[in-house]
Amino acid sequence: MFFWSLVLIAVGIFSSFIYGRSRINLNSKKQGTKSKSLPTYYAQYVLIWCLFPALIVYFSWAIFQEQIIQNIVISNFEYIEGAVYNEGLLLAEIRNVANNPSFADGKSIEIINAAAHYSSLRQISQISFYTSIIIIMLLGALYASQKLKPEFHAQHTIEKYIQYILIFCSSVAIFTTIGIVFSLIFESLRFFAEVSIFEFLFSTEWYPFIPIREGQTAAEGSFGAVPIFAGTFLVMVVAMCVAAPLGLLTAIYLAEYASQRVRKIVKPLLEILAGIPTIVYGFFAFVSVAPFVKAFGQSIGIDASPTSALAAGMVMGVMIIPFISSLSDDVINSVPQSLREASLGIGANKAETIKKVILPAALPGIVGAFLLAISRAIGETMIVVVAAGTAPNLTGNPFENVTTVTVQIVVALIGDQEFDNPRTLSAFALGLVLFVITLFLNIIALQIVKRYRERYE
Amino acid sequence: MNNSIAKEKIVSLRKKRSLEDMRFKYYGFTAMCLSLAVLVFLLYTIFSKGYTAFQKTIVLLEVDYNQEVLKLTPDSSDEDKEKGKFFRVKKQAIENFFPDLSKSDIKLVKKLFSINVDKEIKDYFLDNPEVINTKQQIWVTAHSDVDQLLKGNSRRDVPEDRRKLNDIQLSYVDQLVEENRVKQVFNNFFFTKADSRHPEIAGVAGSFMGSLFTLFTVFILSFPIAIGASVYLEEFAPKNRITELIEVNISNLAAVPSIVFGLLGLGVLLNVFGLPRSTPLVGGSVLALMTLPTIIIACRASLKAVPPSIKEGALAVGATKTQAVFHHVVPLALPGTLTGTIIGLAQALGETAPLIMIGMIAFIPNIPTGLTEPSAALPVQIYLWVESAERGFQEKSAAAIMVILIFLFMMNAIAVFLRNRFERKW
Numbered sequence: 072m073f074f075w076s077l078v079l080i081a082v083g084i085f086s087s088f089i090y091g092r093s094r095i096n097l098n099s100k101k102q103g104t105k106s107k108s109l110p111t112y113y114a115q116y117v118l119i120w121c122l123f124p125a126l127i128v129y130f131s132w133a134i135f136q137e138q139i140i141q142n143i144v145i146s147n148f149e150y151i152e153g154a155v156y157n158e159g160l161l162l163a164e165i166r167n168v169a170n171n172p173s174f175a176d177g178k179s180i181e182i183i184n185a186a187a188h189y190s191s192l193r194q195i196s197q198i199s200f201y202t203s204i205i206i207i208m209l210l211g212a213l214y215a216s217q218k219l220k221p222e223f224h225a226q227h228t229i230e231k232y233i234q235y236i237l238i239f240c241s242s243v244a245i246f247t248t249i250g251i252v253f254s255l256i257f258e259s260l261r262f263f264a265e266v267s268i269f270e271f272l273f274s275t276e277w278y279p280f281i282p283i284r285e286g287q288t289a290a291e292g293s294f295g296a297v298p299i300f301a302g303t304f305l306v307m308v309v310a311m312c313v314a315a316p317l318g319l320l321t322a323i324y325l326a327e328y329a330s331q332r333v334r335k336i337v338k339p340l341l342e343i344l345a346g347i348p349t350i351v352y353g354f355f356a357f358v359s360v361a362p363f364v365k366a367f368g369q370s371i372g373i374d375a376s377p378t379s380a381l382a383a384g385m386v387m388g389v390m391i392i393p394f395i396s397s398l399s400d401d402v403i404n405s406v407p408q409s410l411r412e413a414s415l416g417i418g419a420n421k422a423e424t425i426k427k428v429i430l431p432a433a434l435p436g437i438v439g440a441f442l443l444a445i446s447r448a449i450g451e452t453m454i455v456v457v458a459a460g461t462a463p464n465l466t467g468n469p470f471e472n473v474t475t476v477t478v479q480i481v482v483a484l485i486g487d488q489e490f491d492n493p494r495t496l497s498a499f500a501l502g503l504v505l506f507v508i509t510l511f512l513n514i515i516a517l518q519i520v521k522r523y524r525e526r527y528e
Numbered sequence: 529m530n531n532s533i534a535k536e537k538i539v540s541l542r543k544k545r546s547l548e549d550m551r552f553k554y555y556g557f558t559a560m561c562l563s564l565a566v567l568v569f570l571l572y573t574i575f576s577k578g579y580t581a582f583q584k585t586i587v588l589l590e591v592d593y594n595q596e597v598l599k600l601t602p603d604s605s606d607e608d609k610e611k612g613k614f615f616r617v618k619k620q621a622i623e624n625f626f627p628d629l630s631k632s633d634i635k636l637v638k639k640l641f642s643i644n645v646d647k648e649i650k651d652y653f654l655d656n657p658e659v660i661n662t663k664q665q666i667w668v669t670a671h672s673d674v675d676q677l678l679k680g681n682s683r684r685d686v687p688e689d690r691r692k693l694n695d696i697q698l699s700y701v702d703q704l705v706e707e708n709r710v711k712q713v714f715n716n717f718f719f720t721k722a723d724s725r726h727p728e729i730a731g732v733a734g735s736f737m738g739s740l741f742t743l744f745t746v747f748i749l750s751f752p753i754a755i756g757a758s759v760y761l762e763e764f765a766p767k768n769r770i771t772e773l774i775e776v777n778i779s780n781l782a783a784v785p786s787i788v789f790g791l792l793g794l795g796v797l798l799n800v801f802g803l804p805r806s807t808p809l810v811g812g813s814v815l816a817l818m819t820l821p822t823i824i825i826a827c828r829a830s831l832k833a834v835p836p837s838i839k840e841g842a843l844a845v846g847a848t849k850t851q852a853v854f855h856h857v858v859p860l861a862l863p864g865t866l867t868g869t870i871i872g873l874a875q876a877l878g879e880t881a882p883l884i885m886i887g888m889i890a891f892i893p894n895i896p897t898g899l900t901e902p903s904a905a906l907p908v909q910i911y912l913w914v915e916s917a918e919r920g921f922q923e924k925s926a927a928a929i930m931v932i933l934i935f936l937f938m939m940n941a942i943a944v945f946l947r948n949r950f951e952r953k954w
Contacts (some may be wrong), residue, residue, distance in 0.1 A: 079580070134801050240755075243817075328622065341563065346875075358577060446783060450788070453907075481787070513783040
């Protein structure tokens with residue numbers, strides 16, 4: 072289906088273009104006047120009208136076809152009285168039988184019937200898909216060809232269309248934000264309908280275990296997210312303890328002391344550090360750092376768990392070193408040279424200049440860089456999923472297992488997702504908190520950096 | 529007198545200050561070296577844990593392709609051969625693997641072989657049908673526990689109940705080593721097979737293809753949209769509040785944690801639009817939205833780098849603004865935009881969390897062939913293997929990391945090449 076629809080589209084593009092071009096040439100010859108725009112623009116005009124409506128139909132068909140077919144199949148399914156069905160499993164079974172007739176052995180007659188129904192609907196859908204695409208292409212071309220008169224200003228129209236397309240492209244970012252905000256808020260509201268917002272924000276018990284089946288005896292779940300926030304904070308603090316000094320000192324060395332050659336070698340190496348996927352850091356934390364932390368904890372008499380806030384935090388710190396160092400490097404470089412020269416001129420040496428003049432001058436920018444790094448650390452997922460553990464401990468001891476917001480989102484969404492269950496929905500509430508906090512940190516950081524830049528430019 | 533004391537004080541103060549200066553410089557140098565040392569250590573860890581995964585252990589097994597046991601005749605059709613009773617041949621071969629095995633010993637010997645051995649025995653026969661009624665010495669895959677033992681990844685000096693192989697099995701393995709009936713060869717399974725529950729036959733081919741399909745989707749979606757958006761914002765957008773809103777939006781989106789994009793994919797693409805779960809189509813769409821800000825920022829930078837005189841020249845000879853931009857500015861900025869896109873793709877390749885959210889974490893034992901088929905992705909595969917309790921998966925995860933790092937390295941090399949080859953300094 073995919074291949075043939077591509078062929079269809081390619082044929083559409085080619086023929087509409089050729090058609091538009093020859094048609095306008097013919098029309099202008101007939102009228103004996105030159106067309107107002109170049110023939111190419113008329114061809115493009117036909118092409119756009121031929122292609123775009125068809126593409127819209129194509130995509131909506133691709134998105135909705137399966138769902139509509141499934142709904143029809145399910146609503147026509149001959150349920151046996153008394154039997155209990157799980158709709159998802161049933162559908163999967165029907166699809167399996169339909170795609171692979173050898174699975175039909177031993178299946179009930181209802182399922183085989185439904186599978187036949189499913190296949191026939193698919194066939195109908197395919198045929199009507201192709202016919203409707205062809206018809207829409209032809210209609211579009213027909214509409215456009217009505218306008219192919221020499222006095223029609225095709226170029227203006229095309230440029231207007233291009234503007235629309237460009238505006239659409241730039242609004243994708245806005246749609247994304249709207250999508251994020253709405254999906255988070257919508258699902259969070261469903262969550263907060265079952266769990267009070269005060270419990271979520273201020274209670275210290277996180278037991279997201281909800282009886283899944285009715286009558287199952289399980290403790291009532293409780294959703295106090297304070298231990299999760301505390302864990303996130305602890306890991307973030309450890310990470311910043313590693314990254315802030317290392318990153319800042321590296322930046323100072325690179326900006327003020329290092330020769331051009333050293334800079335040229337070290338900067339790309341630090342970029343490698345920034346480009347390594349986070350799951351690789353997770354592996355590193357899990358395989359190398361966590362056992363080391365455990366052994367170290369035992370050697371000083373602290374019982375460390377195999378996954379700990381310290382291991383995850385340290386590796387996360389390494390991950391954000393390049394982030395801090397490159398941002399701080401920029402900031403330090405944008406401190407005006409005159410300040411440096413003035414300080415050196417009155418006899419201060421380099422270290423004094425840096426500590427007493429450059430760093431205070433660059434402070435707002437550095438704070439901005441740190442805030443951005445903190446927001447990065449809070450939103451980081453894979454390192455903590457692998458190396459920090461999942462137990463919601465309310466503790467300040469970095470040798471213990473802690474859990475973070477991102478880990479709990481992953482834990483809640485791995486496996487069965489029941490969207491009427493507060494355990495699944497809690498992921499969206501946590502996601503909302505995460506989104507709001509990181510957004511807030513970013514806006515502040517960007518403001519600070521912007522104001523700082525303006526001061527020296 | 530006073531003068532000399534003061535002089536001495538100044539000298540000692542100066543010494544102290546210059547010492548302080550040296551120390552500060554040294555701190556910076558140490559910090560830099562530490563950061564780089566961690567990088568080296570990280571790469572070393574991955575290599576030292578992972579290089580063994582490129583080899584597998586195989587065992588020499590004598591198989592008797594007896595036609596009665598197989599329930600085949602020399603002139604059976606190909607279809608019948610497919611249905612031959614190869615498991616019985618394998619059972620017989622294992623029973624005779626060592627002389628005089630008791631029933632309980634046979635069970636232990638059986639555990640030295642991979643689950644894939646049935647298929648290997650069968651494939652050997654299908655490739656060489658003339659071996660019927662002969663005894664053949666075939667190299668077959670060993671179980672992961674044997675593999676790990678011989679590679680030195682699992683230790684033999686721990687108590688028996690904490691080992692995968694018990695003492696009898698250990699003695700069997702030693703005997704095999706002595707008789708040269710076991711050897712290590714290049715692990716082709718790692719590159720040709722998808723995920724499996726059994727470490728010895730698990731490979732990255734499935735997740736690699738999944739990642740390729742995902743990246744393809746990301747490229748198809750994000751490249752045109754990013755170019756459109758950056759051309760509009762750089763060249764056409766009027767300076768007003770809406771434009772400003774879009775710009776603020778893009779820079780904030782760039783800093784939204786990736787997992788939130790995963791929630792977007794789950795909440796909107798899967799639950800509202802009903803796109804198929806666990807597929808590269810959905811994964812790619814989510815990652816495209818995620819990398820879009822990065823690519824837009826890079827595209828805008830390269831559009832900005834084209835000198836305005838070029839556009840002005842085009843306008844001066846009567847081009848419309850659209851013509852000036854699309855015929856002159858965009859082609860000149862294209863290498864830069866491509867570089868930015870490849871860097872965005874590299875970022876998308878390593879991203880794990882959003883893919884977990886949209887279900888690409890499912891166990892997929894076959895290699896995907898399309899955008900709408902459930903598939904894994906390389907980083908998620910690494911995550912699954914890291915989390916797995918089975919020891920044999922640890923080297924696999926490190927080796928998969930090597931694959932992903934080489935992949936990333938190549939993408940970045942292409943980006944750098946494009947930049948150096950086509951970028952013009954004005």
